[in-house]
Amino acid sequence: MGAKRGRKPALRHPQDDLLRTDRIPHIWCSGCGIGTVFSCVLSAIKKSGHPLDDVAMVSGIGCTGRMAGYVKLDSYHTTHGRAIPFATGLRLARPQGKILVCSGDGDLLAIGGNHFIHAARRNIDITVVCVNNFNYGMTGGQLAPSTPFNARTTTSPIGCPEEPFNFCHMAAASGAVYVARWTALHIRRLTDSISEALQKRGFSFVEVLSPCPTSFGRRNKMGKGLDIVKYYHDKSVIRNNIDPKEATLDFSTNLVVGKFVDIERPTFLDNYQLINKRELPAWPASTDKGAGKKAAGLV
Amino acid sequence: MGAKRGRKPALRHPQDDLLRTDRIPHIWCSGCGIGTVFSCVLSAIKKSGHPLDDVAMVSGIGCTGRMAGYVKLDSYHTTHGRAIPFATGLRLARPQGKILVCSGDGDLLAIGGNHFIHAARRNIDITVVCVNNFNYGMTGGQLAPSTPFNARTTTSPIGCPEEPFNFCHMAAASGAVYVARWTALHIRRLTDSISEALQKRGFSFVEVLSPCPTSFGRRNKMGKGLDIVKYYHDKSVIRNNIDPKEATLDFSTNLVVGKFVDIERPTFLDNYQLINKRELPAWPASTDKGAGKKAAGLV
Amino acid sequence: MAAKTVLTGTHFMNGDYACCEGAIAAGCRFFGGYPITPATEVAERMSSRLPDIGGIYIQMEDELASMAAVLGASWGGMKAMTSTSGPGFSLMMENIGLGICTETPCVVCNVQRAGPSTGLPTLVGQGDMMQARWGSHGHYEIIAVAPSSPQEMFDFTIRAFNLSEQYRLPVMIMADEVVGHMTEKVVIPPEDSIELVPRRRPAVPPEKFRPFKPDPDGVAPMASFGDGYRVHITGLTHDQRGYPVMDAIAQEDMVNRIVGKIRNNLDDIIRYETADMDDAEIAVVAYGIAARSARRAVREAREKGLRAGLLKLNTVWPFPEKLIRELAGNVHAMIMPEINYGQMVLELERCAAGRCTVRLVPHAGGSIHSPKTVLNAIETALKEA
Amino acid sequence: MAAKTVLTGTHFMNGDYACCEGAIAAGCRFFGGYPITPATEVAERMSSRLPDIGGIYIQMEDELASMAAVLGASWGGMKAMTSTSGPGFSLMMENIGLGICTETPCVVCNVQRAGPSTGLPTLVGQGDMMQARWGSHGHYEIIAVAPSSPQEMFDFTIRAFNLSEQYRLPVMIMADEVVGHMTEKVVIPPEDSIELVPRRRPAVPPEKFRPFKPDPDGVAPMASFGDGYRVHITGLTHDQRGYPVMDAIAQEDMVNRIVGKIRNNLDDIIRYETADMDDAEIAVVAYGIAARSARRAVREAREKGLRAGLLKLNTVWPFPEKLIRELAGNVHAMIMPEINYGQMVLELERCAAGRCTVRLVPHAGGSIHSPKTVLNAIETALKEA
Amino acid sequence: MKYWRTPLDLHTIQVSKGKVVIIEERCKGCQLCIQYCPRDVLEMSKAFNPKGYHYPEVVNESQCVNCHFCEVLCPDFAIFSVEATEKQ
Amino acid sequence: MKYWRTPLDLHTIQVSKGKVVIIEERCKGCQLCIQYCPRDVLEMSKAFNPKGYHYPEVVNESQCVNCHFCEVLCPDFAIFSVEATEKQ
Amino acid sequence: MAPQHEKEILITGFGGQGIVLAGNILGKAAAIHDGKHATLTQSYGPEARGGSCSAQVMISDEEILFPYVEQPQVLVCMSQESYTKNIGLLGPGGLLIWDTDLVQTGEHDPNWVTYSIPATRFAEELGSEMMANIVMLGFLSAVSDLVSVEALRQAVLSSVPPQTKDKNAKAFERGREYGEAILKSVAMQDESRNRDDKT
Amino acid sequence: MAPQHEKEILITGFGGQGIVLAGNILGKAAAIHDGKHATLTQSYGPEARGGSCSAQVMISDEEILFPYVEQPQVLVCMSQESYTKNIGLLGPGGLLIWDTDLVQTGEHDPNWVTYSIPATRFAEELGSEMMANIVMLGFLSAVSDLVSVEALRQAVLSSVPPQTKDKNAKAFERGREYGEAILKSVAMQDESRNRDDKT
Ligand SMILES: Cc1ncc(C[n+]2csc(CCOP(=O)(O)OP(=O)(O)O)c2C)c(N)n1
Ligand SMILES: Cc1ncc(C[n+]2csc(CCOP(=O)(O)OP(=O)(O)O)c2C)c(N)n1
Ligand code: SF4
Ligand code: SF4
Ligand code: SF4
Ligand code: SF4
Ligand code: SF4
Numbered sequence A, B: 001m002g003a004k005r006g007r008k009p010a011l012r013h014p015q016d017d018l019l020r021t022d023r024i025p026h027i028w029c030s031g032c033g034i035g036t037v038f039s040c041v042l043s044a045i046k047k048s049g050h051p052l053d054d055v056a057m058v059s060g061i062g063c064t065g066r067m068a069g070y071v072k073l074d075s076y077h078t079t080h081g082r083a084i085p086f087a088t089g090l091r092l093a094r095p096q097g098k099i100l101v102c103s104g105d106g107d108l109l110a111i112g113g114n115h116f117i118h119a120a121r122r123n124i125d126i127t128v129v130c131v132n133n134f135n136y137g138m139t140g141g142q143l144a145p146s147t148p149f150n151a152r153t154t155t156s157p158i159g160c161p162e163e164p165f166n167f168c169h170m171a172a173a174s175g176a177v178y179v180a181r182w183t184a185l186h187i188r189r190l191t192d193s194i195s196e197a198l199q200k201r202g203f204s205f206v207e208v209l210s211p212c213p214t215s216f217g218r219r220n221k222m223g224k225g226l227d228i229v230k231y232y233h234d235k236s237v238i239r240n241n242i243d244p245k246e247a248t249l250d251f252s253t254n255l256v257v258g259k260f261v262d263i264e265r266p267t268f269l270d271n272y273q274l275i276n277k278r279e280l281p282a283w284p285a286s287t288d289k290g291a292g293k294k295a296a297g298l299v
Numbered sequence C, D: 001m002a003a004k005t006v007l008t009g010t011h012f013m014n015g016d017y018a019c020c021e022g023a024i025a026a027g028c029r030f031f032g033g034y035p036i037t038p039a040t041e042v043a044e045r046m047s048s049r050l051p052d053i054g055g056i057y058i059q060m061e062d063e064l065a066s067m068a069a070v071l072g073a074s075w076g077g078m079k080a081m082t083s084t085s086g087p088g089f090s091l092m093m094e095n096i097g098l099g100i101c102t103e104t105p106c107v108v109c110n111v112q113r114a115g116p117s118t119g120l121p122t123l124v125g126q127g128d129m130m131q132a133r134w135g136s137h138g139h140y141e142i143i144a145v146a147p148s149s150p151q152e153m154f155d156f157t158i159r160a161f162n163l164s165e166q167y168r169l170p171v172m173i174m175a176d177e178v179v180g181h182m183t184e185k186v187v188i189p190p191e192d193s194i195e196l197v198p199r200r201r202p203a204v205p206p207e208k209f210r211p212f213k214p215d216p217d218g219v220a221p222m223a224s225f226g227d228g229y230r231v232h233i234t235g236l237t238h239d240q241r242g243y244p245v246m247d248a249i250a251q252e253d254m255v256n257r258i259v260g261k262i263r264n265n266l267d268d269i270i271r272y273e274t275a276d277m278d279d280a281e282i283a284v285v286a287y288g289i290a291a292r293s294a295r296r297a298v299r300e301a302r303e304k305g306l307r308a309g310l311l312k313l314n315t316v317w318p319f320p321e322k323l324i325r326e327l328a329g330n331v332h333a334m335i336m337p338e339i340n341y342g343q344m345v346l347e348l349e350r351c352a353a354g355r356c357t358v359r360l361v362p363h364a365g366g367s368i369h370s371p372k373t374v375l376n377a378i379e380t381a382l383k384e385a
Numbered sequence E, F: 001m002k003y004w005r006t007p008l009d010l011h012t013i014q015v016s017k018g019k020v021v022i023i024e025e026r027c028k029g030c031q032l033c034i035q036y037c038p039r040d041v042l043e044m045s046k047a048f049n050p051k052g053y054h055y056p057e058v059v060n061e062s063q064c065v066n067c068h069f070c071e072v073l074c075p076d077f078a079i080f081s082v083e084a085t086e087k088q
Numbered sequence G, H: 001m002a003p004q005h006e007k008e009i010l011i012t013g014f015g016g017q018g019i020v021l022a023g024n025i026l027g028k029a030a031a032i033h034d035g036k037h038a039t040l041t042q043s044y045g046p047e048a049r050g051g052s053c054s055a056q057v058m059i060s061d062e063e064i065l066f067p068y069v070e071q072p073q074v075l076v077c078m079s080q081e082s083y084t085k086n087i088g089l090l091g092p093g094g095l096l097i098w099d100t101d102l103v104q105t106g107e108h109d110p111n112w113v114t115y116s117i118p119a120t121r122f123a124e125e126l127g128s129e130m131m132a133n134i135v136m137l138g139f140l141s142a143v144s145d146l147v148s149v150e151a152l153r154q155a156v157l158s159s160v161p162p163q164t165k166d167k168n169a170k171a172f173e174r175g176r177e178y179g180e181a182i183l184k185s186v187a188m189q190d191e192s193r194n195r196d197d198k199t
């Protein structure tokens, strides 16, 4: 029963062409959901049919952020929180192809929250996949803007005193054209969602509830990765097309998943080109300016 | 008709006790709405009845941000975008009294957007008054996350290619307990709203649509301050209690104003104290962990 | 709750934790931070310690917010700190500048890792030393201490708080990954034997109070939110009332004040230790973790009969210019091991002014100098002499 | 659209605008920025110029985002720049570090105002000179140029782009409020007479390409998004493949590369001008706007028969160490007027190594040195000599 | 009277008489007070104040109802109204 | 069969036969493949791989329907299925 | 003090009056149309409007090293505050010009040449007070020889928005005519040039 | 090389095995309970779990200047990778210990004292593989004299979560007993101490 050398099978893994195999094994813990999400991302990229040389991945810093280091695409592992603005520059400098931003809940919505909402507002043409593991995995499990109220983390050892964001609601409120949420066990729906998101023009967002057994799971006595992801999945209910405001994550009742938003809206570049054609009439339509003294009810 | 020395009247202006009169005249342009909003803020502070030594004002950088320099209160003129986190520290270190954050749309929702949404999420007990003049006044009128689509600014000389945020919707989506919007001509309602906001415990938000004749108005040929504020007011319709998502600013139809949110929710400090009493049961209620192999539909 | 504030006794404790205990012993009751390796443990321990002793731990959304919150908390009347590492330190720079300009006491602990950029998150560096001094825009002076052991993390953190109150500015603790993560004996003295500098409060009534009118030592008393002084502060250039004044004269006054209060109190601020320096021909000048490699190298040199000595800088900023100028006349060479490609050594070289040889023993980071490397440098310097 | 790229001809143009025209002439087609006095005019002109010449102007939500977007755009294949002033420069530091570490060509223009903190937004300062060098965490080298007129804003911006492509790093234009806002004659040469350094593209097929394997001059070719090279870049310490490697050896390799490509090409990078230096006993060493006060002071000194000369630093970083070492042996004193309380002068003093007197003519900011002040310093230095 | 809407309290309380005070050198001539005074008490001066602005002048003092409208609206704290006392 | 929900395509397409390939040294022993294989093809090994993890072993090869579930689910790209060819 | 060959002009007023534009046009006239060297620097406060504001123009046949006005030879004052603040700077033999309605002057150095013009009033009459700066430039073109008239006229036209060219041309001529008329009347009086009787 | 009086101990394995905690307990035993000087430093990679990881403990009667292990006198290996990586460091006369099931050893310097223990297996038997580190410490307490047994036992108890004290105490004793048994058997064999027959 001593340690034994693994045998290399003759066949290659079907995703090996999209992997920097010389960097595998990746750093993700046993039972971590990020690997599964990554696997779904790769499947979705292939499924979407875009030429692979024309697809880029941008990540911030965090366990999830390491995705960019394992994918064999043009891939940019940036600074903590800045994946989206980096991707914005990348996108605008090169409008062709597809850009995925894959990062963690902390990266995208703690330190990166501002870029998230502004990129959604501007409708920058990128697809953002957020692995929400309810904490900062990389740094050992601190509270995040996703941590459920009263959950334990290393910086909320008694319980988290903050209410979390509803990321999907934030994305929608900010202007995202596609918003969906799944768990890391919804592998087919997740893959479909990501590939759908990749087909959209504009800011698309896919959130994935994912186990971090090492940090979040351990502190909250949730068992192994297997147990946690199953728990999320079991608690999930699919409610497509509901107002994302109602798409709550309530661990005492259920975790709402589904596709919540799928709309069309011109992208930043669409509007940039439109405006600079100089064909639109001047804003605002009318101002009634200086139209003499007219009393108004200043109440 | 030559220049003439003003005569000092014997009576003092009723707000002089709340003003650093040695700094008046302030820097705001003739026709700028900030002064009126400031006047309403002072009225609201008095109206709210809080002991003045117990009220602080925090501002960021911008024309609006100068408010902190004219009010005779403990007043903190911080860095661009950081009024809210500064106020967060101030609030938590001293839970008594009231703290107002008064700043511009750019300060609060461009560079400061992340702090805005996070403070609302945490329900930090502060009142945020945002003077929305649809541009960066202080730096001469660049586009802001409030600039209407196609409006001209010095950095969108043909027209703004970005859609603006609905600030009230953002505040509500992030968790604010009180959200209202008025124009700078709604002086009574505005004053009432601010004083109501000051009575709330938690993150309250009041947006004021305000003219910047010098920058925004001029670029868009909107006339003098007087004309612009009247235009905003004329276009406004009051729709109290509607979903802030519907509280749109559509210059081709109307500008929705009113009080949109007024709810109760424990503040950060409430929860901090609650949690640290160690009386809550552990999160999550149940996880079903390791409950044997049970097949789930991974579709 | 009956939690203890000062954990008097002997502990086997890591540097990050010792920093927390120092802070708490110094009266720190507010921590606003954001996790980052290798400073995370400071935040973590603060989050578990502060709630039970009437303090506030808040994890902000980023380091910009953390630094701003710390300044706010200080004006709210609490002693406040944050901790971070390189990337977060970079993000704090703008608001460190605000702290400097508004003369806000607080403490920033930078547990340095190897950079630039994300670098080696879990491994040591000393690459932020110049950044500590120059990282924010505009001209100013700072105070920074450099601990080289968990015990010094405890002691120097207390000193950092005291200096921050004494001189009203953000004081930096320039630690590093090894010091932060290493565990060693830490002796925490009885509470009543710890000397603290209390915040200097206004001695005049509100009408007479000018928030930036300095006492004779160059530092003004400070009124917190709610004290009734209705103070205005701003990051704009301001006069003694705290009011913005937009001209070169006000600028000169203000910069003179914030620079002068440091430059005029160097002897009170600067601290160092020496070992084997009496007859030294070679002075190894070092700080932080590098001072431990240096110390052993010096000991080994002495065992070999080589006349080397150690000058260990406990404060790194302000730089001990006078001391170095004198020293340069007494030794053949000064060598400085730094875990960077030459930072403090530039100051060393400047102050030596050609009176002795100055050599850097560089290290890109990721580990610390082996004593042997430093010993080699001593031997080479002796040969050159 | 038929808009012109290079506005060949003679203009009465301010420095901020001239910077834009230099950038556009250098091939810049992406600007990501955030307004700030006194750099706003750069953004404003870019917003009106770029759309018509196939470029992108985007105003980001802050300076952090601006800098990140500029890096992204550079990897997207466009020459890219941003402009800012002190507070924004502080905020850019983390991502400037990423640019250094990932060897991303781009240009950052800092139109300096007086600090610290918000300071004097509309008035001049030179307080960010050391920040340019040291403002991001970890150890690295940078290149910075310092224009002293609108014409130099044009010329040096082109050079900044060329240096950034040549050495693959963010190059800084350390301008100031006076240079940015002053209007003067600017001569823009014909497009075909402007020499540009094109981006160095991979010469090998993707399988063989190592994104950080340097050419003999220490710099590696660069493949953009979509070129088919499937490059990975990271701010973590990485090997020549761009893969993270978490140890001291990889760290040393990487830091050697990013530091070495500058240190080993000093002669190619460093530029300066002299006036009246042949027989000078006093060298006034200056850069940026201060060099204009200095130049007049030197002229007036010469009119008085005093042997003063001017050394004007066109590149400020890397510091011209060799030049100064030599010069220090040839003059009685070097004096440096800076609109700060001593920044570049520290390097001057270090390199002088005691071989001549070094004096700072300080200025807190808000205005520039009157030539008389500099002249006085020359006279004093002569008396002391 | 030209209230756009009838103020709620108009019929229940007695309309008081006011005296409006103008701090000329604070004024920046925005005309808000003039435009929105419900009683047309004010008009723009021909003269400039030291800052170069025209400022309001009282032309219908007797009409002032001390509603404080001008006072709250004025961005420059340059005008306010007080209860008219017997003497005035 | 123990589908929690009946897959939509179950009755319309022919169930193919698969062969599952395990790259042992990549495995981190999370057991997801084992748990969620619809055909109980896999079981945990007693042995450790060089990284110190137990890994899955094929115990019911004939049952594999080449559904690729294990393949997509596996966080470590350590398992995949291929169409069983005649020869195998 | 600036070298002999340098002309120093200080145009002052408050934000919103187009002070900097006036300086820019003057500098442009010299640098582009007259082929000389010129620099324009400006100083202004934090106010977008209404704060005091000045434009400093240097004109020379040689390269200008130091771009700041130390002792103006020409001082134009378009507000009371700017007059009070800057009057002390005017050099001996200097030329002083102010807006009649906006500035109340005190005692003046008899050495100075002084004029006033109701530039703002003229501009208001021509349709917009915003053109007072152009009126002032026209006036300056008459009463000084800093730049050639044609250069200044061209510089005005190439600096204002196209649709306002005509108006601005009128404003320029209005100021110029007024200046020429004054010069004439002064010449006629042949004496006492130090007081502008309109003040 | 470290000064004579310093003992250098290197405990290695992968993240999640409690390597650093083991080092911490050892150092604490020395520093607090035995009143000596001790330092603990650690090194680990970016992985939260599974990456290679080591704890370096120095124990001395005097102040420890340089806190890094240069040439360990004691090397504990709890993973194959850590064995391969670190075996070259062990000094002459060193003590080598490994986890029987996790490490396959090669040829060893006959000068070394070597032992192995199936610590992980024992821990699994006791209910949690997480306690392998404590088993290992118990073993170490038997086969070395780095610290006193009582100090180490106390340090274990004061370092683990209260509710796990009993279990950990058992784990410690399990390791210790195993160690003592081995020592006994070795003593009985009186020869060939260099091979642990269980490997
Ligand atoms: C500016 C900065 N601050 C902090 C960090 C430290 N840090 C690295 S990753 C991370 C959080 C990771 O959390 P998340 O984004 O949720 O990703 P996860 O690891 O959970 O996948 C933090 C705080 C950093 N690298 N840079
Ligand atoms: C870090 C930083 N970036 C940019 C600026 C420049 N700046 C000052 S105020 C401002 C925007 C002001 O706009 P807003 O907040 O809307 O206030 P307003 O002036 O319109 O009231 C900007 C960009 C700054 N001071 N600091
Ligand atoms: S720490 Fe958590 S998020 Fe990170 S790899 Fe491990 S399980 Fe995944
Ligand atoms: S620039 Fe605009 S916002 Fe600023 S004071 Fe003037 S009118 Fe108001
Ligand atoms: S108080 Fe009312 S009625 Fe009197 S002047 Fe003011 S607005 Fe007019
Ligand atoms: S509202 Fe105030 S500033 Fe405006 S005109 Fe009236 S008094 Fe003057
Ligand atoms: S392919 Fe499907 S049936 Fe075959 S082993 Fe994998 S999960 Fe089981």
Ligand code: SF4
Pocket (backbone or CB within 6 Å): F026, F027, F028, F029, F030, F031, F032, F033, F034, F055, F056, F073, F074, F075, F076, F077, F078, F079
């Ligand atoms: S899912 Fe992958 S990593 Fe997990 S046990 Fe199966 S093969 Fe191993």
Ligand SMILES: [Mg+2]
Pocket (backbone or CB within 6 Å): A062, A104, A105, A106, A131, A132, A133, A134, A135, A136, A137, A144
């Ligand atoms: Mg996370």
Ligand SMILES: [Mg+2]
Pocket (backbone or CB within 6 Å): B062, B104, B105, B106, B131, B132, B133, B134, B135, B136, B137, B144
């Ligand atoms: Mg605004």
